[in-house]
Amino acid sequence: MTSPPCTAKSSAISKEATRAHNEQLILAAAERIFARHGYRGASVQAIAEAAGLPKSNVLYYMGSKQALYVRLLARMMQRWNALLDDISVEDDPAEVLTAFIRRKMQLSLRHPEGSRLFAAEILGGAPFLQEYLNGELRDWVESRARVFEQWAERGLMDPVNPVWLIFLIWSSTQHYADFEAQVLGITGKKAISEEDIEDITRFLSRIVLKGCGVRRPHPQQQV
Amino acid sequence: MTSPPCTAKSSAISKEATRAHNEQLILAAAERIFARHGYRGASVQAIAEAAGLPKSNVLYYMGSKQALYVRLLARMMQRWNALLDDISVEDDPAEVLTAFIRRKMQLSLRHPEGSRLFAAEILGGAPFLQEYLNGELRDWVESRARVFEQWAERGLMDPVNPVWLIFLIWSSTQHYADFEAQVLGITGKKAISEEDIEDITRFLSRIVLKGCGVRRPHPQQQV
DNA sequence: ATTATTCCTGACCAATTGGTCAACATGTGA
DNA sequence: TCACATGTTGACCAATTGGTCAGGAATAAT
Numbered sequence: 001m002t003s004p005p006c007t008a009k010s011s012a013i014s015k016e017a018t019r020a021h022n023e024q025l026i027l028a029a030a031e032r033i034f035a036r037h038g039y040r041g042a043s044v045q046a047i048a049e050a051a052g053l054p055k056s057n058v059l060y061y062m063g064s065k066q067a068l069y070v071r072l073l074a075r076m077m078q079r080w081n082a083l084l085d086d087i088s089v090e091d092d093p094a095e096v097l098t099a100f101i102r103r104k105m106q107l108s109l110r111h112p113e114g115s116r117l118f119a120a121e122i123l124g125g126a127p128f129l130q131e132y133l134n135g136e137l138r139d140w141v142e143s144r145a146r147v148f149e150q151w152a153e154r155g156l157m158d159p160v161n162p163v164w165l166i167f168l169i170w171s172s173t174q175h176y177a178d179f180e181a182q183v184l185g186i187t188g189k190k191a192i193s194e195e196d197i198e199d200i201t202r203f204l205s206r207i208v209l210k211g212c213g214v215r216r217p218h219p220q221q222q223v
Numbered sequence: 224m225t226s227p228p229c230t231a232k233s234s235a236i237s238k239e240a241t242r243a244h245n246e247q248l249i250l251a252a253a254e255r256i257f258a259r260h261g262y263r264g265a266s267v268q269a270i271a272e273a274a275g276l277p278k279s280n281v282l283y284y285m286g287s288k289q290a291l292y293v294r295l296l297a298r299m300m301q302r303w304n305a306l307l308d309d310i311s312v313e314d315d316p317a318e319v320l321t322a323f324i325r326r327k328m329q330l331s332l333r334h335p336e337g338s339r340l341f342a343a344e345i346l347g348g349a350p351f352l353q354e355y356l357n358g359e360l361r362d363w364v365e366s367r368a369r370v371f372e373q374w375a376e377r378g379l380m381d382p383v384n385p386v387w388l389i390f391l392i393w394s395s396t397q398h399y400a401d402f403e404a405q406v407l408g409i410t411g412k413k414a415i416s417e418e419d420i421e422d423i424t425r426f427l428s429r430i431v432l433k434g435c436g437v438r439r440p441h442p443q444q445q446v
Numbered sequence: 447a448t449t450a451t452t453c454c455t456g457a458c459c460a461a462t463t464g465g466t467c468a469a470c471a472t473g474t475g476a
Numbered sequence: 477t478c479a480c481a482t483g484t485t486g487a488c489c490a491a492t493t494g495g496t497c498a499g500g501a502a503t504a505a506t
Contacts, residue, residue, distance in 0.1 A: 035346070036346070036347050037261055037263045037264060037347060038260055038261040038264045038343070039260075039264065040260045040261070040263075040264030040265075041261045041262065041263030041265075042263075042264075043492080043493065043494085044493085044494060045492080045493080045494090054454080054455055054456080055455090055494090055495095056454075056455045056456075056495090056496090056497095057453090057454065059495065059496090060453080060454070060455085064494080064495075065494060065495090116346050119342075119346055119401070119402075120261070120343070120346055122401070122402050122404050122405050123258070123259075123339050123342055123346070123401055123402075123404075124259050124260060124261075125259060125404050126404040126405065126408065130404075130408065133404070133408030133409060134408045134409075134411075137405075137409060138408065138409045138411070141409050160426060160429070160430070161422065163409070163410060164422075164423055164426045164427075165426075165430075167395070167398055167399075167402075167406065168395050168426075168427070170398070170402075171394045171398035171402070172390070172391050172394045172395055174394070174398075175394035175397075176390075178342070178345070178346055179342075179345050179346075179390075179393075179394070181345050181346075181348050181349040181353075181356070182345050182349065182356055182360075183390065185349065185353065185356030185357045185360075185361065186356060186357075186360060186364050186386070187386060188357075188361070199384065199387075200387055203383060203384055203387045203391075204387075204391070206383070207383070207388075207391065207430065207431070207434030207435065208430070208434065209434075210433060210434045210436070211429070211431065211432075211433045211434030212430065213433070241483095242483085266462080266464085267463085267464060267465085268462080268463080268464090276484095277484075277485055278464090278465095278485090279465090279466090279467095279484070279485050279486075280483090280484060280485070282464080282465065282466090283484070283485085287464080287465075288463095288464060288465090289464095447506100448505100449505085450503100450504080450505075450506095451502100451504075452501105452502085452503075452504090453500105453501080453502070453503085454499105454500085454502090455497105455498105455499095455500090455501100456497105456498100456499100456500105457496105457497090457498090458495105458496080458497085458498105459494100459495085459496075459497100460493100460494100460495100461492100461493075461494090462491100462492080462493060462494100463490100463491075463493075464489100464490100464491090464492100465488105465489085465490100466487105466488080466489075467485105467486105467487090467488085467489100468485105468486100468487090468488105469485090469486090469487100470483100470484080470485085470486100471482100471483075471485095472481105472482080472483070473480105473481090473482080473483090474479105474480085474481080474482090475478105475479095475480085475481100476477095476478085476479085476480100
């Protein structure tokens with residue numbers, strides 16, 4: 001039902017392709033602007049200029065400033081959910097925690113603007129994300145927390161507060177996207193390189209694993 | 224030279240006192256609004272309303288929106304500097320790190336709005352704080368980093384990257400102010416209590432100390 | 447070629463922005 | 477008491493805000 005029968009050469013292609021192209025242009029520009037200035041501080045005009053399109057066109061594509069904003073938030077939550085995979089008590093704590101840190105780190109630095117957009121939203125009291133925080137995300141945290149506790153019971157790690165642990169991982173990884181300006185200013189770097197990311201990931205994994213006294217599971221039962 | 228000779232009873236008091244009072248009112252309100260909406264997103268009108276004063280009065284006291292903003296930033300940097308005390312190689316790493324975490328945690332939660340104001344500024348690319356980040360703060364970080372390295376050389380802690388370690392402490396403590404909305408949403412709490420702060424402080428100290436393999440210094444030389 | 451439909455955008459709107467200013471109120475020092 | 481400085485604020489300003497809309501441009505179907 002989609003693909004309009006490829007009759008003319010330039011027409012059909014142009015039609016849908018440019019639409020998609022322009023949408024991406026707008027979304028990328030909007031993410032930058034919203035991240036930098038917050039919802040209220042961002043202006044549709046500024047977004048339009050950053051996208052190289054007239055303001056009316058942005059409104060035409062996106063409907064309204066608010067619709068554009070929630071769409072960006074939704075996209076970011078989708079990316080976020082993609083790495084919130086399930087874990088079980090049977091998994092190896094060291095592997096799970098390392099993978100968690102690595103993925104979170106990559107998300108933060110693969111999508112720094114999205115990361116900052118999210119941060120600005122929370123900073124402003126999360127007016128559009130209350131529901132998500134109190135629902136989906138809360139459940140996710142509680143389920144992981146329970147697994148951490150069971151690991152502790154089995155002696156695979158210290159009995160630390162699992163929620164504080166999750167916040168520790170979130171915050172320390174998020175930091176390199178949200179406070180990029182600070183990180184660059186202090187380290188004197190021009191940008192955070194791939195090697196830096198790898199280095200930081202190893203550092204954080206090491207501190208967290210050692211700090212929580214994570215031990216290799218007894219190879220008693222092969223699962 | 225200050226105190227106007229206390230001639231009249233209500234007059235002198237009223238004059239200067241109300242000025243000071245109103246200023247505090249404005250500063251507190253502005254900190255809230257700027258923290259919530261960022262520099263561009265905050266309006267002088269909103270600040271005035273939050274302070275219970277006419278807009279003109281706010282401008283009269285503060286000169287301009289920007290002057291008010293930089294004044295708030297300066298105040299926050301002052302608070303920040305107050306806890307950035309000096310340390311030496313001779314100090315006990317465990318004590319220093321614990322004190323550092325505790326103070327940073329208290330700063331974040333004693334002045335959550337100021338903390339968020341700072342965060343919003345960095346998030347927006349630190350247009351007003353570039354200088355501070357590249358100068359004062361950078362020097363501070365480098366000097367502490369050198370001490371950490373020397374501790375590692377003396378075998379008092381693992382040879383971890385000291386800058387990443389400082390960022391870890393900053394981010395994990397800052398988190399509870401900046402992402403308060405998320406923390407409350409997920410934990411289901413109404414507010415972060417004093418006990419929570421104490422609990423989190425202990426948790427973070429424990430993870431960091433253990434994670435960095437911090438050892439008590441040999442009591443070989445009493446300093 | 448000629449409709450019909452969708453896309454695009456400049457002109458415009460009321461509301462809000464940061465900031466100014468003249469007029470008025472309020473002490474203050476003589 | 478009376479001038480004089482200081483404190484206060486409503487009215488106003490040009491610029492910008494998010495959003496609408498009419499009408500032209502481009503494409504699609506006939």
